[in-house]
Amino acid sequence: MPDILLHMEGISKQFEAVVALKNVDLSVRTGTVHALIGENGAGKSTLMKILSGSLKPDAGAMTLGGAPYSPDGPKQARDAGVSMIYQELTLAPHLTVEENMTLGVELSRGGIIQRQWARAAEALAMLGHANIDLRKKVREISLGQQQLVEIARSLLLQSRLIIMDEPTSSLAREDTLALFGAINRLRQQGVTFIYISHFLEEIQEIADDYTVLRDGESVSSGCMRETTIPRLVAHMVGRPLEQMFPHHPHKIGAVVLAIRGIDHPPHVNKVSFELHAGEILGVAGLVGAGRTETLRFIFGLDDAAAGEITVRDKTFQPGRGHHPGSSLKAGLSMMSENRKDEGLAINLPIRNNISFSSLAKFSDLFGRLKLKKETKAVTRVADRVAIKYANITDPVISLSGGNQQKSALARVLLDGSGILLLDEPTRGIDVLSKVEIYTLIDELATQGLAIVLVSSYLPELFGICDSLAVMYRGKMSAVRPISQWDEQAVMRWATTGKA
Amino acid sequence: MIKGLKDKLAVLGPFVGLLFVFAIFLIISPRSFISGYNLKTIITQTVIVGIGALGMTFVIISGGIDLSVGSLIALVTIVIAKTLHLVDVHSSLGVWSAALLAILVSSFVGFLNGFITAIWRIVPFIVTLGMMQIARGLAKWLANEQTVVAPMTGLNNLMNVDPEPAWLIFAPGVWLMIGLTAIVFIVLKYTVFGRYVFVLGSNEQAARLCGIKVRLHRIWVYTLGGAFAGIAGVMQFANLTIGDPTAAVGLELDIIAAVVIGGGSLSGGEGSAVGSILGALMMAILRNGCNLVGIPTYVQNILIGSIIIGAVAIDRLRHKK
Numbered sequence: 072m073p074d075i076l077l078h079m080e081g082i083s084k085q086f087e088a089v090v091a092l093k094n095v096d097l098s099v100r101t102g103t104v105h106a107l108i109g110e111n112g113a114g115k116s117t118l119m120k121i122l123s124g125s126l127k128p129d130a131g132a133m134t135l136g137g138a139p140y141s142p143d144g145p146k147q148a149r150d151a152g153v154s155m156i157y158q159e160l161t162l163a164p165h166l167t168v169e170e171n172m173t174l175g176v177e178l179s180r181g182g183i184i185q186r187q188w189a190r191a192a193e194a195l196a197m198l199g200h201a202n203i204d205l206r207k208k209v210r211e212i213s214l215g216q217q218q219l220v221e222i223a224r225s226l227l228l229q230s231r232l233i234i235m236d237e238p239t240s241s242l243a244r245e246d247t248l249a250l251f252g253a254i255n256r257l258r259q260q261g262v263t264f265i266y267i268s269h270f271l272e273e274i275q276e277i278a279d280d281y282t283v284l285r286d287g288e289s290v291s292s293g294c295m296r297e298t299t300i301p302r303l304v305a306h307m308v309g310r311p312l313e314q315m316f317p318h319h320p321h322k323i324g325a326v327v328l329a330i331r332g333i334d335h336p337p338h339v340n341k342v343s344f345e346l347h348a349g350e351i352l353g354v355a356g357l358v359g360a361g362r363t364e365t366l367r368f369i370f371g372l373d374d375a376a377a378g379e380i381t382v383r384d385k386t387f388q389p390g391r392g393h394h395p396g397s398s399l400k401a402g403l404s405m406m407s408e409n410r411k412d413e414g415l416a417i418n419l420p421i422r423n424n425i426s427f428s429s430l431a432k433f434s435d436l437f438g439r440l441k442l443k444k445e446t447k448a449v450t451r452v453a454d455r456v457a458i459k460y461a462n463i464t465d466p467v468i469s470l471s472g473g474n475q476q477k478s479a480l481a482r483v484l485l486d487g488s489g490i491l492l493l494d495e496p497t498r499g500i501d502v503l504s505k506v507e508i509y510t511l512i513d514e515l516a517t518q519g520l521a522i523v524l525v526s527s528y529l530p531e532l533f534g535i536c537d538s539l540a541v542m543y544r545g546k547m548s549a550v551r552p553i554s555q556w557d558e559q560a561v562m563r564w565a566t567t568g569k570a
Numbered sequence: 571m572i573k574g575l576k577d578k579l580a581v582l583g584p585f586v587g588l589l590f591v592f593a594i595f596l597i598i599s600p601r602s603f604i605s606g607y608n609l610k611t612i613i614t615q616t617v618i619v620g621i622g623a624l625g626m627t628f629v630i631i632s633g634g635i636d637l638s639v640g641s642l643i644a645l646v647t648i649v650i651a652k653t654l655h656l657v658d659v660h661s662s663l664g665v666w667s668a669a670l671l672a673i674l675v676s677s678f679v680g681f682l683n684g685f686i687t688a689i690w691r692i693v694p695f696i697v698t699l700g701m702m703q704i705a706r707g708l709a710k711w712l713a714n715e716q717t718v719v720a721p722m723t724g725l726n727n728l729m730n731v732d733p734e735p736a737w738l739i740f741a742p743g744v745w746l747m748i749g750l751t752a753i754v755f756i757v758l759k760y761t762v763f764g765r766y767v768f769v770l771g772s773n774e775q776a777a778r779l780c781g782i783k784v785r786l787h788r789i790w791v792y793t794l795g796g797a798f799a800g801i802a803g804v805m806q807f808a809n810l811t812i813g814d815p816t817a818a819v820g821l822e823l824d825i826i827a828a829v830v831i832g833g834g835s836l837s838g839g840e841g842s843a844v845g846s847i848l849g850a851l852m853m854a855i856l857r858n859g860c861n862l863v864g865i866p867t868y869v870q871n872i873l874i875g876s877i878i879i880g881a882v883a884i885d886r887l888r889h890k891k
Contacts, residue, residue: 145779145781146781149781159775161773161775161776161779161780162773162776163768163769163772163773163776163777163839164772164773164839165768165771165772165839165840166765166768166769166772170765171776174765174769174776174777174780174782175777175780175781175782176780177762177765179761179762182761182762183756183760183761184760184761184762184765
């Protein structure tokens with residue numbers, strides 16, 4: 072049995088009033104791959120930021136290789152042999168492979184850089200990928216190879232412990248296998264990994280041990296061989312369903328939106344489904360599963376490679392006259408997951424934001440705005456979604472997050488569309504606003520609107536949806552009534568692509 | 571193999587463009603275009619923009635921009651002209667210390683650009699836009715809004731198309747430009763500092779995570795930009811033989827254009843010393859040739875504008891493939 076390389080004990084961290092980590096323990100054996108598992112917001116990133124020196128814990132102690140360890144910054148952590156590889160790779164695209172690998176540890180003689188071909192080649196050979204051209208610019212090699220270069224860089228720094236955050240989320244299967252091959256080789260040579268991933272099947276493939284975090288606490292840990300995916304899922308989810316979801320029976324009507332074979336590899340893989348009037352269709356899945364991309368294709372914001380979108384009696388093909396304008400005209404509206412960048416112009420007045428996409432209704436033939444009519448209509452819809460504002464001409468940025476989100480929703484309502492695509496409508500807002508938004512969505516469906524609700528928060532999908540589909544790496548499961556799903560089945564589909 | 575070829579094309583691009591422009595004027599302009607004197611004139615006319623472009627190359631590769639260069643050049647001519655009245659113009663020490671002082675002033679303004687950009691985190695476009703006005707204002711204030719007459723000194727020989735001694739062939743300024751180009755080439759390609767300039771513009775986050783002192787290097791980049799503007803200013807003074815607070819208005823745009831024609835990317839991470847000089851040379855040839863043929867300046871403007879857009883468009887096409 073290998074010794075313990077890293078021991079974290081009683082780690083706690085609080086941001087303002089939010090407790091991110093409560094008394095977390097983590098022990099990692101030398102020469103193993105240790106999986107860190109948990110839902111979004113469970114505290115994985117915070118814990119790893121503490122380990123890699125970016126954050127300081129409020130309480131708790133760490134030892135590395137038996138000696139006390141408390142890094143003052145990422146540099147000290149790296150010097151101690153702890154490297155973090157982020158999901159967003161931190162390579163400089165314009166520099167070559169060798170230049171990236173030696174970044175920050177260049178050798179120079181008389182001011183002139185001494186190339187470190189041998190060391191760089193040796194690091195790549197350790198990974199079993201000596202074929203990567205050291206002279207090539209990083210932007211010219213594949214994403215999978217970039218990932219390997221980043222690992223090779225940590226080897227060059229003599230790292231003992233390499234933390235990998237979602238390394239495979241954007242890799243094709245063969246690149247994932249190459250990565251696993253490299254990890255296996257290094258593990259045999261005594262390098263230790265902490266591996267963060269949502270893909271439980273892959274974790275089962277590569278990890279020796281695991282620790283599950285939930286709501287900032289370490290709830291379970293052990294040997295990978297002695298557990299099963301369903302048991303891991305149970306540990307991840309295991310929370311009571313809050314009583315915050317209003318649900319009234321909706322009268323399900325005719326098909327209003329039919330999606331056939333939307334295809335855009337690798338992000339979206341032949342997605343088809345139908346949506347009925349009065350139906351709330353939830354779409355679950357992990358970040359990066361292709362849910363947002365699918366909505367964008369349906370709305371015509373991006374053009375898919377193939378597929379067909381029928382909105383009521385109008386059929387669109389990607390690239391041929393299908394764009395947001397045509398969708399809106401046909402009665403299809405979309406609310407982006409990213410309200411600050413894509414949803415709202417936060418420095419402009421609330422009124423202007425809400426009426427952006429329906430200005431035609433409030434202007435005459437010459438493009439002159441009928442401000443009174445606009446203000447009246449906007450005020451009505453703003454009150455309906457219960458935005459708390461002082462003055463309708465105040466900038467959106469003066470509102471709280473929840474009220475900003477309601478403003479984005481108000482705009483979609485003002486469009487008057489019968490079909491709404493809502494992408495993460497409750498992300499990052501307070502509980503009260505969430506309940507208000509759930510109530511509103513429920514009311515809209517009762518009135519016969521058809522709604523697609525993309526969300527990563529399972530309780531809300533189960534709380535307000537009539538039917539549900541799950542996406543996994545671009546593929547969508549069949550749409551089934553919500554009563555035929557349970558949380559574990561959803562997590563299983565979302566992490567493995569199988570029922 | 572193909573990749574390697576493409577990389578070479580990136581270096582060759584500005585050179586081919588330059589030959590192309592040269593060939594066109596060879597055909598359409600009078601014989602005087604390729605007279606020794608005219609060729610020497612063209613290359614002398616490249617010096618100010620060329621040296622400015624070397625400094626700008628650092629700034630642009632690092633993902634920044636410096637709009638204050640034109641004003642700095644004017645400020646430098648004033649500082650030299652004023653200082654020459656205070657020193658012994660018969661000793662070369664006095665004369666050169668005037669030039670050195672002016673370059674130091676310009677470097678200090680560059681340092682301020684870098685300091686404000688890096689420490690206060692204000693975008694360089696705004697910082698240097700402001701500094702453009704401030705430096706111009708300082709120049710006018712120092713000069714009492716008039717040109718400043720200066721005594722004749724050895725400085726004036728720097729931009730002399732027929733220099734003394736005659737065996738130099740080119741003006742000393744030209745040799746200085748060539749020497750500086752070689753130095754910048756080596757610094758960018760073979761030194762740790764040069765490597766870091768590229769990383770700043772390519773992925774600042776990566777630089778930070780690798781423990782590189784991002785802010786310090788950014789300050790250095792703008793200080794160097796100021797220093798090169800200072801040297802360009804000395805050349806401008808040699809050309810004018812007086813201090814002129816209204817000199818070089820808008821010259822920063824020519825300098826930026828030279829870097830961009832030479833393969834620099836305004837989003838950072840790309841650019842080269844040789845490319846920037848070739849860009850400056852191309853614009854000088856175009857202006858000179860057009861004048862000889864009698865093409866009016868407004869057509870010159872349109873041509874240079876088209877070349878700037880065309881060079882970047884070709885570059886984009888190359889990256890797309």
